[in-house]
Amino acid sequence: MWRSENPTWKVSEPDKVAMLLRGIKHLASLSEIITFIVRPKRLDLFAESQDQSSALICTFESSFFNDYNGANRIFAIYSKNLMLITDSHKTSIINLQFAMRQEEFIDVVIDYNTGVSASYGCPTTDKIHDCCRMGGPEITIYQGWIGHNISFWDEKMMRLFPGSYDFFAIKITKAGIEVRNFDFEKNQTGTAGHPIKIPRAKIQLFSPLEEIEITTIPFPRLRSFMDSARKCRLGVQMSPEYSESCSQIFWQGFTESQNAYFSLLLGCEIKPISEKYIKPEETHDVRSVKEFRSIA
Missing domain, CATH: 3.70.10.10 (Proliferating Cell Nuclear Antigen)
Incomplete structure (x- = not known):
């Protein structure tokens, strides 16, 4: 030793x-x-x-x-x-x-x-x-809104945006999520990227608390994170964190044994689509975080 x-x-x-x-x-x-x-x-x-x-x-x-x-x-x-x-x-x-x-x-x-x-x-x-300086942030594996193994994020999101984009957006609704290139909207008024829709039935962990739209997500930073998760074969989940003074998105990639994990915090813009909370339906795609992590 x-x-x-x-x-x-x-x-x-x-x-x-x-x-x-x-x-x-x-x-x-x-x-x-x-x-x-x-x-x-x-x-x-x-x-x-x-x-x-x-x-x-x-x-x-x-x-x-x-x-x-x-x-x-x-x-x-x-x-x-x-x-x-x-x-x-x-x-x-x-x-x-x-x-x-x-x-x-x-x-x-x-x-x-x-x-x-x-x-x-x-x-x-x-x-x-x-x-x-005072001890650093105390980070654990938190309850995620959306989670899946890395192949899902890689195939459904990363590979669909092969260019050198700066920003992209995610919309979370009762039906699932939509992802799109946000460079068009940020740089050219009146234009928008074509959304790619992913139904909730295709997502292992889908437990959002409300419908929101997340924009100006730094795509190169997220691409690097997903690349790390892919090479380390990590399960990945995300959750938004927002208030009057804070607007950010929290990504976590973790091992099956949960004894090692990467946590990425990205500044972005978040706005609620509706003020009503989503109550996840009792369907096969809704799993507890513990169950999801055990199969990630």
């Missing part, structure tokens, strides 16, 4: 190594800094875009790791330094180990399938994201 008085963690299974590396790469695309929030039973990695329009937190429970020794620590690392260490020959990595050293460095030990081992010292920085 790889133990010390400082926080340490290790992954040595191919799927787990790939998921941790994918999370790091996705976080690095958002910010030059990745904040590490180490807890006794959980590790959170956080990044936020410079304009604060999107944020990603990658959560790994202690059971995800092959070896985990947690303690309450918060520190940050420059994304480019971490990428230089982990992105090179990433498909050859079979063991990935981290250990904090004297609050100033993270030691990274990588074992490759060629029999070669490499050790790196990665300096920390005090440029911690503001929302993490």
Whole structure:
């Protein structure tokens, strides 16, 4: 066992190594800094875009790791330094180990399938994201409005928008959801993208609380998230969060065992279509979140 008085963690299974590396790469695309929030039973990695329009937190429970020794620590690392260490020959990595050293460095030990081992010292920085300074956000797997396995989102949404669009929109009604390219409406008054309709019977988890329309969703950010979910074979769900002072959409991708999950928050515009709450019908497509996650 790889133990010390400082926080340490290790992954040595191919799927787990790939998921941790994918999370790091996705976080690095958002910010030059990745904040590490180490807890006794959980590790959170956080990044936020410079304009604060999107944020990603990658959560790994202690059971995800092959070896985990947690303690309450918060520190940050420059994304480019971490990428230089982990992105090179990433498909050859079979063991990935981290250990904090004297609050100033993270030691990274990588074992490759060629029999070669490499050790790196990665300096920390005090440029911690503001929302993490007091302990960071407490993220769990929440009750979703709409959820399905990644193949659904990939085939019904991502592949239908192959161009380099900036924004798209989702309308949630009693009948199901509609998705469309929102670039036309945002850039040209009086024009609209052709909606793609997905009936509720085709959706595994469909439990919205009301009919709403969500627009100006940053499509490149969501595409990156879905790409990560596809490569890690995650179940994906979404929920809107809105009030007079807040308008955003919350996406989560999680493993079948629920011991690791990615949570993406995207700023957008949300308006209710009706003020009446939707009461899900007792049909085969309405499942509890627990049931959905067990088959995702």
